[in-house]
Amino acid sequence: MEELIRFDHVSKHYQMGDTLVKAADDISLTVERGEFVAIVGKSGSGKSTCMNIIGCLDVPTSGEYYLGGQAVSQMNKNKLAEIRNRMLGFIFQQYNLLPKLSVLENVEVPLMYAGMDRIARRRRALEVLETVGLADKTRNLPSQLSGGQQQRVSIARALAGSPAVILADEPTGALDSRTSREVLEMLQDLHDQGNTVVLITHDNSIAVTAERIVRLEDGRVVYDGSSDDPAAVVTHDEPLVRRSRRKGGTPA
Ligand SMILES: Nc1ncnc2c1ncn2[C@@H]1O[C@H](COP(=O)(O)OP(=O)(O)OP(=O)(O)O)[C@@H](O)[C@H]1O
Numbered sequence: 001m002e003e004l005i006r007f008d009h010v011s012k013h014y015q016m017g018d019t020l021v022k023a024a025d026d027i028s029l030t031v032e033r034g035e036f037v038a039i040v041g042k043s044g045s046g047k048s049t050c051m052n053i054i055g056c057l058d059v060p061t062s063g064e065y066y067l068g069g070q071a072v073s074q075m076n077k078n079k080l081a082e083i084r085n086r087m088l089g090f091i092f093q094q095y096n097l098l099p100k101l102s103v104l105e106n107v108e109v110p111l112m113y114a115g116m117d118r119i120a121r122r123r124r125a126l127e128v129l130e131t132v133g134l135a136d137k138t139r140n141l142p143s144q145l146s147g148g149q150q151q152r153v154s155i156a157r158a159l160a161g162s163p164a165v166i167l168a169d170e171p172t173g174a175l176d177s178r179t180s181r182e183v184l185e186m187l188q189d190l191h192d193q194g195n196t197v198v199l200i201t202h203d204n205s206i207a208v209t210a211e212r213i214v215r216l217e218d219g220r221v222v223y224d225g226s227s228d229d230p231a232a233v234v235t236h237d238e239p240l241v242r243r244s245r246r247k248g249g250t251p252a
């Protein structure tokens, strides 16, 4: 097995006046090539913190993050940009498409940064747009597409450079349930084809699409294992609203 992601005692701490916020608190985990992992947890549990570290957008306060076997903290700016481009494909909740570029051009952008020539990148962009079923929309602007179609463009863009890891941050957050299902099925297909997918979500019903679930609470991993295990979706949440005590009932 080839290890693509390794967190070795990763912590991210913020000093806020008198209190120390542990956004990530001693997280150790590895992701092997070909895995489909969901990182799940409620608001404030540390998902974005982990996403930013995995995506090389932020560095840990302590511990080390290895991407493709290389220690990220040791890299200079150029090396970081290079490894991000080569290793990671990003899918965001809000698609992050460039509004003035056509669908085709949007998919070409990362290939341009990767230094691919014009003809090769056009060919590759068309190929991945076909994969996501948008071969007939290449000349459209993003604003001329539905939300689900825009997310498929962003999936094509993430795939274009054949990255080692596809990193999806709440990819269905802006979509209705039917379109969400389409996008999740697409991630599943990518996994079936051998891609490594890391899905970040607060929603258990979305997390169970993955075969492995890493659950965060207060910056710590409280579950890491199969999504089939009932324990994968157990949370330690307080009830949303407390049942009111009946008037005249026995005092607690
Ligand atoms: N730049 C920062 N400065 C101070 N505290 C921060 C900073 N970034 C995150 N935190 C804190 O770290 C904790 C984890 O934040 P994080 O954004 O990773 O949570 P999350 O799981 O992504 O939540 P959400 O589902 O709401 O996006 C929170 O308590 C947050 O307030």
Ligand SMILES: [Mg+2]
Pocket (backbone or CB within 6 Å): 047, 048, 049
């Ligand atoms: Mg977040």
